[in-house]
Amino acid sequence: MELVVALGLIVFKVALLIAFLLLLPLPLTWVERKIAGHIQQRLGPMRVGWHGLLQPVADGIKLLTKEDHIPAEADHFLFKLAPILALAPPFVVFVAIPFGESVSVLGNEITLYVSNMNVALLFVFAVIGLEVYGVIFGGWAANSKYAVLGSLRTCAQMISYEIPMGFAVIGVVMLAQSMSLLDIVRAQADVWNIVYQPIGFFVFFVAGLAEAQRIPFDLAEAEGDLGAGFHTEYSGIRFAFFMVSEYVIMLLVSVLAVILFFGGWNGVLVPLPPLLWFALKVAFFVYLFMWFRFTFPRYRYDQLMAIGWKVLLPLSMANIIITGIAFS
Amino acid sequence: MSRTQNSIGTWIGWTFFADLANGLALTFGYMFSRSVTMQYPDKEKWLPYSRYRGHHFLKRDEEGEIKCVACELCARICPCYCIEVVPYEDEKGNRRPLKFEIDTARCLFCGLCEDACPADAIALGQQYEFSSFSSRDLVIGRDDLLAKPGKAAMGGGVVAARLDTKKDVLVETSETRGYNWWRNIRRT
Ligand code: SF4
Ligand code: SF4
Numbered sequence: 001m002e003l004v005v006a007l008g009l010i011v012f013k014v015a016l017l018i019a020f021l022l023l024l025p026l027p028l029t030w031v032e033r034k035i036a037g038h039i040q041q042r043l044g045p046m047r048v049g050w051h052g053l054l055q056p057v058a059d060g061i062k063l064l065t066k067e068d069h070i071p072a073e074a075d076h077f078l079f080k081l082a083p084i085l086a087l088a089p090p091f092v093v094f095v096a097i098p099f100g101e102s103v104s105v106l107g108n109e110i111t112l113y114v115s116n117m118n119v120a121l122l123f124v125f126a127v128i129g130l131e132v133y134g135v136i137f138g139g140w141a142a143n144s145k146y147a148v149l150g151s152l153r154t155c156a157q158m159i160s161y162e163i164p165m166g167f168a169v170i171g172v173v174m175l176a177q178s179m180s181l182l183d184i185v186r187a188q189a190d191v192w193n194i195v196y197q198p199i200g201f202f203v204f205f206v207a208g209l210a211e212a213q214r215i216p217f218d219l220a221e222a223e224g225d226l227g228a229g230f231h232t233e234y235s236g237i238r239f240a241f242f243m244v245s246e247y248v249i250m251l252l253v254s255v256l257a258v259i260l261f262f263g264g265w266n267g268v269l270v271p272l273p274p275l276l277w278f279a280l281k282v283a284f285f286v287y288l289f290m291w292f293r294f295t296f297p298r299y300r301y302d303q304l305m306a307i308g309w310k311v312l313l314p315l316s317m318a319n320i321i322i323t324g325i326a327f328s
Numbered sequence: 329m330s331r332t333q334n335s336i337g338t339w340i341g342w343t344f345f346a347d348l349a350n351g352l353a354l355t356f357g358y359m360f361s362r363s364v365t366m367q368y369p370d371k372e373k374w375l376p377y378s379r380y381r382g383h384h385f386l387k388r389d390e391e392g393e394i395k396c397v398a399c400e401l402c403a404r405i406c407p408c409y410c411i412e413v414v415p416y417e418d419e420k421g422n423r424r425p426l427k428f429e430i431d432t433a434r435c436l437f438c439g440l441c442e443d444a445c446p447a448d449a450i451a452l453g454q455q456y457e458f459s460s461f462s463s464r465d466l467v468i469g470r471d472d473l474l475a476k477p478g479k480a481a482m483g484g485g486v487v488a489a490r491l492d493t494k495k496d497v498l499v500e501t502s503e504t505r506g507y508n509w510w511r512n513i514r515r516t
Binding site for chain 1: 348370
């Protein structure tokens with residue numbers, strides 16, 4: 001009986017998480033288009049629903065009913081596999097993400113995470129790396145020059161940012177003496193890691209921008225020079241998969257930044273419910289991502305690699321050394 | 329000396345991403361400035377200046393007679409051959425158009441017909457909302473042309489509009505002329 005209840009709870013949590021993550025891109029696209037509009041002194045979507053609130057729904061219906069086109073010369077197997085490969089890892093990663101300690105419902109303590117892995121951080125980085133295969137396969141399978149160029153850039157981009165990103169969080173692990181995200185947040189109860197790890201945060205954030213493939217590092221789908229990059233040939237629901245994946249990764253990088261460097265659900269000054277603190281911080285980072293997108297131009301991809309190898313990597317190593325000396 | 333200081337200052341600025349922060353501050357400021365979007369056709373619309381070349385109209389003289397003398401000069405000068413005039417003699421013995429048709433689907437709104445007309449009978453007005461699902465509807469006859477709105481005295485203003493163009497869309501304007509496009513655009 002105990003086991004059944006525990007299992008049922010996990011299934012329920014996973015279902016809730018998946019539904020939440022699948023639906024979240026709807027409001028996020030609306031917010032992004034509104035922010036884009038207002039930064040450019042436009043209004044953004046206005047006509048579907050109040051202030052265009054139903055625009056994402058309309059877009060979703062449009063994408064679902066569009067023809068699902070596969071180019072004649074494409075590699076059909078990989079072409080169909082790629083969107084799923086891009087979509088699944090970001091969802092899987094959220095299994096290891098804690099959203100808070102626990103809440104009590106009807107006298108039972110229910111934890112706000114699916115699992116508390118002791119190597120959660122390692123898991124996150126390992127799984128999120130898989131997402132890149134979706135992008136690479138998608139670009140390759142489409143048999144279009146723009147798509148191939150997009151996925152080539154992704155390869156170059158991936159090796160330049162994943163290493164600094166991995167190194168950047170080592171400082172956090174050293175401070176918390178644990179790789180469990182729960183322990184990392186608990187260790188920040190008094191002082192957030194950003195105070196001790198400004199360099200680590202900087203490296204993590206820049207690499208995270210590259211990870212989420214957002215401007216200024218959205219080389220894989222640079223609209224200006226590559227059509228739409230790796231998903232040029234995708235349409236309909238498969239295209240929607242790539243879009244959802246992009247938004248979930250953006251959310252993931254924000255969540256990781258909050259958990260690793262900004263104290264997770266630990267609040268300051270104002271006593272708010274922990275979950276609300278968490279949501280507010282994540283929302284801030286999501287806003288930051290969108291704000292960046294409509295402010296900065298795109299880096300060339302040799303510049304991205306130069307930044308990755310010549311700036312971020314030495315910085316992250318220096319960060320490890322400094323942390324090691326200062327806190328040992 | 330000032331130059332070295334400058335370059336040191338630049339380097340310090342670069343280290344702390346002064347230029348990126350500047351850009352972010354600018355876009356943040358813009359985010360809370362007023363938008364310049366004109367919500368046509370939901371809320372407002374642009375009323376063009378009187379020099380605008382929109383839909384043609386035929387004029388009447390003081391007695392309410394059509395001014396056109398059916399000389400066919402406009403049909404001759406028209407680069408698209410989209411005017412067709414058939415003259416007849418009315419009761420008073422004047423030469424008038426029996427048929428006066430403009431195929432606005434082919435018209436390029438060059439305004440040459442207006443320039444060529446010796447009787448000042450035809451002109452291009454400010455109306456620009458006459459799209460149609462059928463190109464046949466775009467062939468406008470004499471009586472329709474006479475009924476078209478003439479040139480408005482004012483222009484360059486923003487007037488309220490409604491989505492339903494079947495109803496009368498022209499509402500009294502709040503800002504009669506010279507809508508200042510730059511008003512909401514901050515230049516720094
Ligand atoms: S505006 Fe130009 S194209 Fe149109 S009817 Fe007059 S002369 Fe012809
Ligand atoms: S509109 Fe003017 S130019 Fe054309 S037929 Fe009439 S009088 Fe002649």
